[in-house]
Amino acid sequence: MNYVHRFLAFWYDFVIGDDWVVAAGVVVLLAASGALAHANLHVGAWVLMPVGVVAVLAISLRRATAPRSE
Secondary structure (H helix, E strand, O other), rough: OOHHHHHHHHHHHHHHOOOOHHHHHHHHHHHHHHHHHHHHOOOOHHHHHHHHHHHHHHHHHHHHOOOOEE
C-alpha cells in the first residue's frame, strides 16, 4: 500500500504542484478547447489554448507577487 500511496502522491505533486489554480485552468482550457472543436463551428479551437495559457500565467503571477496582508 505504501507504493501506491507514494505513486499517487507523486502524480498529485506533479500535476497540481504548488498552484492548484494553474492546474484547474489548464483542465478548463482543455475541456473548452475540446468542446469548441467538437461543436464544429468553423472556428480555430487551437487559438483558445495559447491565449488561455497566457491568461492563466498572468493570473498565477499576479497571485504570487501580490503583497500579503498579515
